[in-house]
Amino acid sequence: MTGLRARDREGVFEHWVDPAPFDPDEVDSAITAKQQRFYTASPWRLVWWRFRRHRLAVVSLVVLVFLYVSTLVTEFLAPYGPNTRHPQYINAPPQRIHLFHEGRLVGPFVYGYSYRLDRVTLRREYAPDPSKVQPLRFFCRGEPYRLLGIFPGDIHLICAGEQGTLFLLGTDRLGRDLLSRILHGARVSLTVGLLGISVSFVLGITLGGISGYYGGWVDNVIQRLIEVIRSFPTIPLWLSLSAAMPVTWDPLWVYFGITIILGLIDWTGLARAVRSKVLALREEEFAQAARLMGARPGRIIGRHLVPSFMSHLIASATLSIPGMILGETALSFLGLGVRAPMVSWGVLLNDAQNVNVVALYPWLLTPVVPVVMVVLAFNFLGDGLRDAADPYSGR
């Protein structure tokens, strides 16, 4: 009805109506493009935007991505193989990288060792020998390897000089380069957490979802089970389970066994979180709508309920990865975890079990540094994710 016709009929009560055609989008278009972007962004994008504000978490994410990517090319990064022995250099101290030799620029180089056997203590003593200047080589041909066990190659990022040695973090009791071993150990130590968390994720979502969705006696049984598992102190339980693995198993199987053990015990916390969320959400309209349309419980849980709190789950999963990494380290430290010839940071620390060894060869403790770093990074990342997990809350 236009303004003209209204006046025609009533005559006296003139009442103005805008003659322009009505545009329902008019109000919305008043907001800026930036706001528009914000209002139409997907939940995950919102999570990402909020996550970005947490500087420490972003830095941690970058560090972790870098570390995980580096495990793909470990053989290239490490100067030596993980089990290459150098019988002439047993427990040799770290070599320092120098740039200047007697005031002259040589570029990065290390001094070779001078070796002496202490006649009294029978200790091998190595000291830097200033007469042996060994310039480092980069992108050089060295020990042949198979990248990821598949692609053959022999190019290394960094190698010792001709006929020289390069032990930037020293060597262990069998003369193996510690830096190379730490780099190779990262593969096991970093993936143990990821694989373990996937096991616990699957178990936690399934059992927690069932427990929350069905309630009743199913819920009761699962809750009691969780309580029972939580009553065991974790490390003794881990120890017992990994001790139960047959000695005859292949190291690779042992490794998978350990990840499964770590996951089998860790899922309880996640399951509790899932249960409480499912309990709250299953009465919501969207869940009821799905039920009325005949969706099966599995689909309702997996397709409708879980995605609505996935971000929370990812945050809490991230926070439980460090526990798994520390768990693997502890197991291997006690000799009940990953077995040789596999290398993990815990296996390396196993060499440092005796305080006398630590006092004599303190560099054997360096594998702690990456452990602490990774655990811290996962903690910060998890904190950032937790803050960002609910993008619709205030702040």
Added chain:
Amino acid sequence: MLRYVAHRLLVMVPTLLAISVITFVIIQLPPGDFLSAQIAEMQAQGETLQQEKIEHLRQLYGLDQPLWIQYLSWLWGLLRGDLGWSFEYDRPVSEVIGDRIFLTLVVSCATVLFTWVIAFPIAVYSATHQYSWGDHGLTFLGFIGLATPNFVLALVLLYFANVWFGTSIGGLVDPQYLDQPMSFAKFLSVLEHLWIPVVIIGTSGTAAMIRRLRANLLDELQKPYVVTARAKGCPPGRTLIKYPLRMALNPFIADIGNLLPEFISGSALVSVVLSLPTTGPVLVRALQTQDMYLAGSFLMLEALLVVLGVLVSDILLAWLDPRIRFGGGQAR
């Protein structure tokens, strides 16, 4: 209140039964039994065993019976305080365990106390001085405490004690008291040695406790009743102690249930490094030699300790906090 305690005690029974089943399964998990390992070892040493003797041993240990009968007899033994036979030590398990389980309890309780004493002032400071330098510094220290494996901390401490004082700090008593019965002098000596493992085991728990209490206190401090109290002219210290602090105190009690398993498992590792006479080293040794009855008993007793700890913390919480008592729900 009495009804609540009775209910909790009743719930404990099936929990403990389930724990015993899991423990027994773990005992049975390694392939073969202890006897076959023993026989193989004896044969390797050149001793020939008659079939009859093997059969006799099998019967003695009940290894020829079906699993569930073995379980029932093991459980029945547990109830009578007979924990089985340690093959490694060739003595009853209860003798081997002796006061090790008691010392584990002492170390764990001392660690809980330590955690309270350290975490409380730091958390209150951190919460009342949020985002100050002190807060950031303490938070960072806490993170380091969380991230460093306990056994490494033990090693580093041992190392520095070695370098600076030239002493070894292993063990839990002075050597001269080692085989003596408990006396006051021995008790003092234990106290002297106790602090090192307590500090080491307590770090990660303390860090976690600080973070939780800080978060709780921060939540409380933003509530309207605090504003009201302030508006009425209540001095800051009094405002803090009178209301929010009490509200934020729940995790202190509730966390006993969380902390106890953590401390017991932490002490397992640290004890190996520090060679403490707690359950840890024996458990590890038993697992390495697959002396499964010994290992199983440790697991069972430690789980029992945890269940009791949770019970105590739940009862304390219910006593402290009427919301839990009348809500009828679980703590936390």
